Amino acid sequence: MVKQVLQIHDLAFVFRPKFLAVKILFYNGTYIVFPSYENSWRQMRKVCLVESFSVKNVKLFRFIRQDEVLRMIEFFQSSYRETVNATKMIYQFASSMNCRSTFGKYLKLVIKETFRFHPPLPVLLPRLSMFHLLGGLPHQVLRDLAKKYGPIMHLQLGEVSLVVVTSPDMAKQVLKTHDLAFASRPKLLAADILFYNGTDVVFSPYGEYWKQMRKICLLELLSAKNVKSFNSIRQDEVLRMIDFFQSSTGETVNATKKFYQFSSSMTCRATFGKVLKEQDELILLVKKASKFVEGFDVADIFPSLKFLHVLCGMKGKIMDAHHELDVILENIINEHKNNGELGGEGNLVATLLRLMKEGGFQFPITNDNIKAIIFDMFGAGTETSSTTIDWTMVEMMRNPNVLSKAQAEVRNMFRGKETFDENDVEELKYLKLVVKESLRLHPPFPLLLPRECREEVDINGYTIPLKTKGMVNTWAIGRDHKYWSDAESFKPERFEHNYMDFVGNNFEYLPFGSGRRNCPGISFGLANVYFPLAQLLYHFDWKLPSGIKPSDLDLTESAGVTCARKSNLYLIAAPHQPRRQE
Numbered sequence: 215m216v217k218q219v220l221q222i223h224d225l226a227f228v229f230r231p232k233f234l235a236v237k238i239l240f241y242n243g244t245y246i247v248f249p250s251y252e253n254s255w256r257q258m259r260k261v262c263l264v265e266s267f268s269v270k271n272v273k274l275f276r277f278i279r280q281d282e283v284l285r286m287i288e289f290f291q292s293s294y295r296e297t298v299n300a301t302k303m304i305y306q307f308a309s310s311m312n313c314r315s316t317f318g319k320y321l322k323l324v325i326k327e328t329f330r331f332h333p334p335l336p337v338l339l340p341r342l343s344m345f346h347l348l349g350g351l352p353h354q355v356l357r358d359l360a361k362k363y364g365p366i367m368h369l370q371l372g373e374v375s376l377v378v379v380t381s382p383d384m385a386k387q388v389l390k391t392h393d394l395a396f397a398s399r400p401k402l403l404a405a406d407i408l409f410y411n412g413t414d415v416v417f418s419p420y421g422e423y424w425k426q427m428r429k430i431c432l433l434e435l436l437s438a439k440n441v442k443s444f445n446s447i448r449q450d451e452v453l454r455m456i457d458f459f460q461s462s463t464g465e466t467v468n469a470t471k472k473f474y475q476f477s478s479s480m481t482c483r484a485t486f487g488k489v490l491k492e493q494d495e496l497i498l499l500v501k502k503a504s505k506f507v508e509g510f511d512v513a514d515i516f517p518s519l520k521f522l523h524v525l526c527g528m529k530g531k532i533m534d535a536h537h538e539l540d541v542i543l544e545n546i547i548n549e550h551k552n553n554g555e556l557g558g559e560g561n562l563v564a565t566l567l568r569l570m571k572e573g574g575f576q577f578p579i580t581n582d583n584i585k586a587i588i589f590d591m592f593g594a595g596t597e598t599s600s601t602t603i604d605w606t607m608v609e610m611m612r613n614p615n616v617l618s619k620a621q622a623e624v625r626n627m628f629r630g631k632e633t634f635d636e637n638d639v640e641e642l643k644y645l646k647l648v649v650k651e652s653l654r655l656h657p658p659f660p661l662l663l664p665r666e667c668r669e670e671v672d673i674n675g676y677t678i679p680l681k682t683k684g685m686v687n688t689w690a691i692g693r694d695h696k697y698w699s700d701a702e703s704f705k706p707e708r709f710e711h712n713y714m715d716f717v718g719n720n721f722e723y724l725p726f727g728s729g730r731r732n733c734p735g736i737s738f739g740l741a742n743v744y745f746p747l748a749q750l751l752y753h754f755d756w757k758l759p760s761g762i763k764p765s766d767l768d769l770t771e772s773a774g775v776t777c778a779r780k781s782n783l784y785l786i787a788a789p790h791q792p793r794r795q796e
């Protein structure tokens with residue numbers, strides 16, 4: 215059979231199959247081993263036989279060979295009686311031999327920039343390659359690179375041109391000075407599929423549609439009035455959480471899981487009007503979506519190579535998630551319609567259905583638009599609040615002084631009361647500083663959400679071309695010693711006489727972003743963090759499981775567009791002030 219393939223049908227089997235890597239790495243496969251078309255291969259093979267590997271040439275290299283063998287012999291001689299890695303030495307011999315005969319000398323550096331598709335930027339920024347991104351979470355790797363290459367870097371990730379900024383000055387340039395130019399979002403495969411062609415608010419490109427939907431978000435869905443109208447839901451869900459911890463007094467419980475459950479039930483009820491039976495499936499879909507939309511996947515790095523999206527399995531996985539999601543969201547809308555909840559307020563689906571019925575918009579609202587937006591709200595509301603509660607509790611457990619101080623504040627404020635409501639939380643000054651500090655070190659979106667440049671702009675002499683993707687590493691800025699004293703320590707007191715706000719006026723502190731695309735859910739998000747934390751501190755004393763010290767709690771982060779802690783937080787709750795029976 216071997217003879218059949220290699221001799222009898224030699225000519226028929228003369229082609230090599232096409233590989234993506236070969237096409238990219240070997241300049242369209244024009245190298246001899248991977249001929250992409252016959253004539254080129256014939257010519258190059260002839261050059262090889264007659265010139266490169268001719269008997270004359272092979273003889274010519276004998277001095278190099280002699281020299282390299284000598285080096286190897288010397289090495290073995292000098293390490294007489296020692297155990298040495300012979301494989302490594304033989305590899306070194308072969309590579310030095312080939313290097314000198316191919317390039318005429320040893321090479322000082324290995325060329326790493328292989329993915330060079332686009333011409334260089336008009337004014338050259340430090341250019342890096344995708345390889346640098348391997349081996350870490352993007353915001354951490356980008357912080358390390360910024361230390362080396364400066365506060366503005368250009369990375370060529372496959373076909374995507376990316377500019378990352380890592381200083382308050384540069385962040386201000388992107389988010390304020392050139393806010394309008396950077397007001398769009400890049401196209402992502404997952405956003406297109408999961409968010410109904412990007413017709414949500416988060417991933418919608420800048421334009422009239424986005425303006426309309428963001429206005430609806432601000433005025434109808436996340437207005438102060440609406441956030442207040444969710445008070446009773448919040449109170450109810452916090453009570454459930456308190457009941458859970460009370461019923462598991464003295465036991466070690468997965469607190470992270472409980473915080474996530476609180477946030478998702480809270481957001482679920484505010485968005486859909488009730489707790490869904492498919493809530494767990496929806497949570498899983500949010501987690502999947504968070505990974506899909508990170509923007510560093512092969513499909514987002516090579517957007518034009520559509521076959522690759524299928525080949526790497528990414529498209530299939532996103533489509534599966536989309537089908538699952540669509541069934542759940544369609545059911546929710548139909549249920550609302552069947553129950554005649556078109557004129558209702560009280561939850562976001564009802565409000566959107568009312569607006570759809572009222573009409574009068576430049577872009578009439580469709581079922582798909584509603585599905586895209588409610589998935590936005592559920593995703594944005596759940597992950598961000600639960601991660602913030604979790605990181606804040608972790609930091610308080612790691613810093614017992616902070617925990618005692620925050621607890622003392624709540625308990626003194628509401629001394630003797632069975633419980634308290636949301637309005638009272640306004641007075642808890644120290645707790646607010648604790649949350650502020652937690653958001654400095656652990657912003658749920660460490661790179662905010664990616665922007666896309668709608669026109670060519672100039673930043674400090676660097677010309678940023680149209681369609682460049684922009685990222686602000688707010689995580690790195692928030693822990694930079696240049697802007698924060700004792701930057702890595704958890705010290706809520708640092709904000710005591712520092713009036714930085716959440717709306718993005720201070721570019722060293724941007725947990726909610728800044729400018730036209732900043733977070734419209736700040737009030738809703740913070741309400742979902744302050745109140746549960748205040749209640750947890752008021753009702754319980756918290757301990758770590760036996761044998762675990764505060765310093766044992768590690769701060770390793772997990773992958774995904776929202777940056778949660780990798781491990782779950784396990785705690786033991788001891789009721790401080792048992793509630794009276796209702």
Ligand code: HEM
Pocket residue numbers: 415416417428431436590591592594595596598599602657658659662663664724725726727728729730731732733734735736738739740743
């Ligand atoms: C602790 C809670 C939260 C944090 C830290 C947070 C943070 C952020 C950040 C950093 C952005 C990107 C801003 C930018 O690109 O400059 C964003 C966008 C957004 N957030 Fe939030 N968020 C939180 C809660 C919420 C909640 C509860 C909702 C709604 C239920 C929400 C809805 C949105 C939406 C719709 C956008 C996209 C805005 C646009 O592109 O126009 N967020 N958020």
